[in-house]
Amino acid sequence: MKQVNHILYLTRLAWLTTVLTTATGTATTDLQLGHFEVQIDYALSPGDPDAGWTFSISYDESNDFSTTDGVVRLDPATTTIVATPETKHTLSSSFQGLGDAGDSLWVLPQAHLEGQIFFGWRTIIPAGIFQKSVNGFFTPDGQGNIIIELVEVAGPAVAAGAKFAMWESKSVGGVEMHFNTADGIDDNDRLEPVPIGTHTHYNYGLTEPGNYEVTFRASARLNTWQSDGNTDTSSTSTFHFSVPFSSVATGNAELRLSLDDTPGPASIHPDGENVEYAPGQVSLVTQATEIGEILYPYAFGFDLVTDSSAEPHRVGLAGTQAVSFPAGASLTSSPLTILKVSGPGDLQIVSDSEHRRHFVFSAPGIYRVQVCAVANDAEDTFQGPDFELIFLAGLEADYDFADYADSFERSHGLASGSLKDDGSDYDGDGVPDLVEYQLFWEGFDPAIADAEKLPLPDPSEPEQLVVFHRDTYKDQINRNKENIVLEYSSDLTNWFGWSDDWTGYPLDQYEVSAEAGNAYGRIQRRALRLPTEAPERAFIRWRMDPSETK
Amino acid sequence: MKSNKNHPHILLGIMSAFIAANSAQAALWTAGHGDLGVALEDGTDFHFHAHLHTGAIVDGVALTEDEEYDAGDIIINVPESLKASMPNNTTLIPATGAAEGEDIWILPQSNTVGIPFVGIASEELEASDWSSITFTLGTVTSPSGSGDFSLWQGDGFGGFNFYFSTADASLTENGNNTLIVGAGGHDHHNFGFTEAGTWLIELTASATHDTLGLMSDTQTFTFNVVPEPSSYAALAGLLALACGITRRRTHRA
Incomplete structure (x- = not known):
């Protein structure tokens, strides 16, 4: 029998413009x-x-x-x-x-x-x-x-x-x-x-x-x-x-680089697949790799590419423009600058004889790595836009909360057990640890007060209320794992969201794709569609539903 | 084989006579779509009933609008055409209770013209207010007292998922003769009966409402499994079971 002890939190007031209320019979x-x-x-x-x-x-x-x-x-x-x-x-x-x-x-x-x-x-x-x-x-x-x-x-x-x-x-x-x-x-x-x-x-x-x-x-x-x-x-x-594609590249991939943000600063193309991902919608899973006769337990190898053509399936990348350098520009001999590393261990980049760049991590866990391409043309050396890569060292894409807590506890030197999935909020920012886990792809860190990362209404999305990323490894939109549900209310009494328990109707309040690209991965960009008769103001909140099989 | 060819018409005549004799009692549902489902009526009445949709054939007449019947007011007809011979299938045999080559009447999961298309539904419940709905098999009274009833779906790959089995509850998906469905939905299953005659199937629907708490309703649904033509005489007596029951109808707006 289903437990009814949902975790409810973070009621926020959202201003809705009248533009938001329009919906057509054939909306995407x-x-x-x-x-x-x-x-x-x-x-x-x-x-x-x-x-x-x-x-x-x-x-x-x-x-x-x-x-x-x-x-x-x-x-x-x-x-x-x-x-x-x-x-x-x-x-x-x-x-x-x-x-x-x-x-x-x-x-x-x-x-x-x-x-x-x-x-x-x-x-x-x-x-x-x-x-x-x-x-x-x-x-x-x-x-x-x-x-x-x-x-x-x-x-x-x-x-x-x-x-x-x-x-x-x-x-x-x-x-x-x-x-x-x-x-x-x-x-x-x-x-x-x-x-x-x-x-x-x-x-x-x-x-x-x-x-x-x-x-x-x-x-x-x-x-x-x-x-x-x-x-x-x-x-x-x-x-x-x-x-949906797996949203995973394991061991190695092409890292396709650009020098501007159209269609994106970079894309990840796993070998042999007809898909490329925006960096924010793919997990890079390390493998034990021998480089120069040294075995590195947590390594991910990149082939750096500056002249790709667009894959037929694109997750998080709009249009058909290839992720590539403009004519005349090329990578320098130090083609990537590491801007920031967040994770429980250290990162070094090791090149092999094939010029593959291996990102090698010293400890298992979850890593966020900010990088940019370094290029030159006939006159100047310059940097491409920053982007963030997500690595899973010794973890698979379906890592659970315990793996997540362990990684962030070690990253911040916290005692084991500091981060909890019971609604606790270690960093006191109003976003419980469990929600920061579910909304990982928004950039949350459960040990840093970072409530500003919580998705809010986006005026650039005229038919949609809040755009966010759902990781369908963590929330498999079934009833056997916990679900994160974005809910809307005009009166703080009646709340509407989208889950396997109650999907609502597509032309009323409903959760739909907000993908930038033409294809789906397991990391999905989503948006809540408003009722056709939405009021000018409404409340939104996030609800965590427990697994019904716990 | 002219006499055989005429059998269906003769049988129809006999059935009509039975229906006429019982028209003041339970109605006979012979074709079309309906669901055994739960609704919350008058705010607090968790009501397990049959909801027949427009076009369903009841007492020989197509419904012109949806109608609801209390469990005791409707008999679900399982015609002779649904009788099959149990194949040599090691999953089906123990769960249905029919040995290889024995007769089994199967009201099918797939929508088939001319027979009842019986669903099990929770779609009249406001899904956001409810937990999942559990349907539990209770007492099953078979015509001889030793027949077996079962309920299953295809698993998509040629196999089966059983939910109810009087022959062996341990073979059901949850191991205990339960079917658990989300609120706000409906689905279809295969209903299996190992002998002809009148079956009384007791089912309990239960679920937890956000504010009303645990609610439950137990009802007995009647299935009329149509036998070989020579067995028709016995049916008259069985159908008489339904007498004295008041029919309840509600019309949808």
Whole structure:
């Protein structure tokens, strides 16, 4: 049974301008939790039957999934279905061409499970418009049905070999594959007949991180007594799915450097992956590395790059402009200046014979390292903008609070046990240690009073209240780990946030992506969307929900 | 095989007669979507009931709006077409209680035209006010007294997650015949019955409200598992169980 002893703190008054209250029916939205559908509607459209189709992603505020009451439709073009950490499975054996034992498969499940989206299908089409079809053969009918086909699966994940599938779990075991790109797309990638008023659910499988553009076609034949009688009609629509990248580079990576902030001062490109990350959204995990016959237990090697091209997936980096030096500029022989190191040990940079720069740490723990590139051109030597790299020495990205406390206690010479996850606030800045742990990517240090780092309303984000980073290793947006919930209230009594317990509705108060780039990582930039009728002033607070399985 | 072909029509006639005989008592839900769910009514009444959606077929007629029924006022029909022969599956057999080759009627998780699509729901609860909802299996009365009832979902990879099993509770996900769901949701499962006849399934819904504390409601839902045609005579007596129950309906605005 769930404990109701949430940690509540930091009520703040936020001024909201009227600009903040605007929301449109097609505002950019991502869906990670909650019950949604691929919605297909058809209305008679004499003379242009193909114009009668409407595809959307819908939800139902009335919870009546049989009628149009309470149905809210989102534009598929501006809506992305995102796989949560809970959807990641490691296959125990080969499965339907989607992977072999040991491979990862992200499954958006047919069942409504904790910490995962429940993404179904729904049709709302009046009876008698369409004929009945069986295996592509039509007969006039008082009810009728439609046919749904998978037309294309594209996008950068697919270009790199990712597969997409949709299937049904059968009552007595086994699965029935409806769509599967593992064997290409052909006549078998077809649902027929799809009733005109139906609501049902399937499993979706995605084999790699990255972005998928999935195009479905709906088709039917008009009944003989309708206008345009006996005409075949169809329409297609593309839906966006995304599987977050790990937000981790292990052992080594390319460090791509720029001399200005567009699209960023640097990016991290893990070898062999089709993604690059802004430095503030990736953990650099050290490995034991032998350099010049010396074994360093905590080392991370960089290949410094000044002339990259943009990766197809970018986390935290806007647009398609490459992170690279301008023509004529090049790195100096001391290409990086270390501006600041925060962590429990020392840092030295060791070069190897391949000119790889290894960041070598003397002790395990969490390190923040501020650096900048040093460049010269024909006339001058100058520095690029500062940026901060996050290293995990002897830790993995899913380190827990005890690891975090240990690292910061050693960094500051504190007694073991000084930092606590019970709501205590060691540095007395009003932000409890546990919240500083969850909001690590805002730059918090639990032993330094730094409440100014708490995310506040950002006037540059016109539709969003507060932008922050959620680390989905620490908060897996399920109920098995603690959750950090950003909440809003206009009266200090009724609070609204977004979590697996209660997601709210996308066009009301809702948490959505605020990613600068085109792709997702496990470190996500998020924002709380306000209700459409938001008042001029409101309160916000952060709430920590305990794990329900503790 | 003309006689076989006509069977469905004959059976429909017999069923209609039973329905007519019981129309003042429990209603018979034969097709369409509805949920066994909980709501907080009148501010304090934690009420576990059946909520049928528009278009569901009750007593042979499609509902024109949503209707709610107390557990005792609705009989959920499990038609003969849902009878399957238990495959050789080492997970299904012990959890459903049906041996290989034995009959099992499965009201399926997937939406199928012409049969009840039964969900288990908490969507009438304001999710932000509630803990997760626990549905606990209570007393199950099978037609013979020795039948088994079970509830499960596919796990997405061809296997199963069981939540209720009268045959062996230890095989259920939580080990104790419980189904725990978040407030504000609904989902569908496979309902398995190992014999034909009238089943009484007692379920308790419980949850903790932010201010009202722990709330719980225990109800017994009736499932009518339709047998082979030769067994119809026995059904008349079983359906009579439902007499004397007052029907409760509430209409949605």
